[in-house]
Amino acid sequence: MHEPIIPPLASHGHLALTEAELIAWGERFGRAASAPLIVTIAGDLGAGKTTLVRAICRGYRVSEDVTSPTFALVHRYAAPRSPVFHLDLYRLENVEELINIGWDELLNEDALILIEWPERAEGRIPRNHVPISLQHLSDEPDRRLLYAGGHV
Numbered sequence: 001m002h003e004p005i006i007p008p009l010a011s012h013g014h015l016a017l018t019e020a021e022l023i024a025w026g027e028r029f030g031r032a033a034s035a036p037l038i039v040t041i042a043g044d045l046g047a048g049k050t051t052l053v054r055a056i057c058r059g060y061r062v063s064e065d066v067t068s069p070t071f072a073l074v075h076r077y078a079a080p081r082s083p084v085f086h087l088d089l090y091r092l093e094n095v096e097e098l099i100n101i102g103w104d105e106l107l108n109e110d111a112l113i114l115i116e117w118p119e120r121a122e123g124r125i126p127r128n129h130v131p132i133s134l135q136h137l138s139d140e141p142d143r144r145l146l147y148a149g150g151h152v
Contacts, residue, residue, distance in 0.1 A: 016143045022048055022134075023055040025146065030059020035082035036110050040118035040125055043134035048144050049116045052134065053086055060084060060112055068116075073101050083111040089120035098124060 017025060033039075033056070041049045054066045062077040062084055069075040069088045077084040085106055092098070098121060106113060107126060118125050135145040 015146045016137060016140065017146055018143055019048065019051065022052060022144055022146065026052045026055025027059035029148075030056040030061075033060055033112055035112050038107065038113045038115065038126060038129040039132060040115045040129050041132045041134065042118055043144075044136060047134040047136060049134060050088075052132070053114050053116065056112075056114060057084055057086070074106070079112070081112075083109065085109065085111055085113045087113070087115045089115065089117040092117075092120045095120075095122045095124060 015021075015025065039056070041052055043049050050068045057066045057077060057079075060079050060081065062079045064077055066077065066086065067075065069086055070090060073087060073089065073091065075086045077086065087101070087106075103121075103124065115121070115125070115129075118131075130149060131147075133147040135147075137143050137145055
């Protein structure tokens with residue numbers, strides 16, 4: 001297994017983005033991504049995690065409707081380059097539940113893997129992932145602060 005190539009847009013910085021800018025950034029990220037790649041997306045409720053996942057999937061050329069897997073925990077989507085797995089760990093009761101969703105098998109897939117609420121995995125995320133964090137801006141409620149790559 002080769003080391004995944006981190007998309008060039010993930011390598012530096014933080015950006016204060018409107019929703020439209022966040023979507024455009026996510027689509028560019030999705031176009032630049034190549035499997036195998038694990039991306040974690042952290043942030044408070046309503047920060048835009050699922051919006052960003054949808055945009056990344058659109059850029060990665062997922063043609064079906066991308067919805068939050070809050071109750072299912074995992075959704076699988078087809079794309080021309082590889083499958084995409086979208087995980088939402090918000091409702092995970094404990095880290096042992098990761099076994100029930102095939103965690104170890106998922107992480108070994110030649111796929112784009114997008115994980116919301118990665119902190120619920122309690123350290124079970126591989127080190128070579130791309131971390132993304134979204135934060136609310138108290139003085140600019142229409143913008144989100146995005147941190148990507150090694151700056152998270």
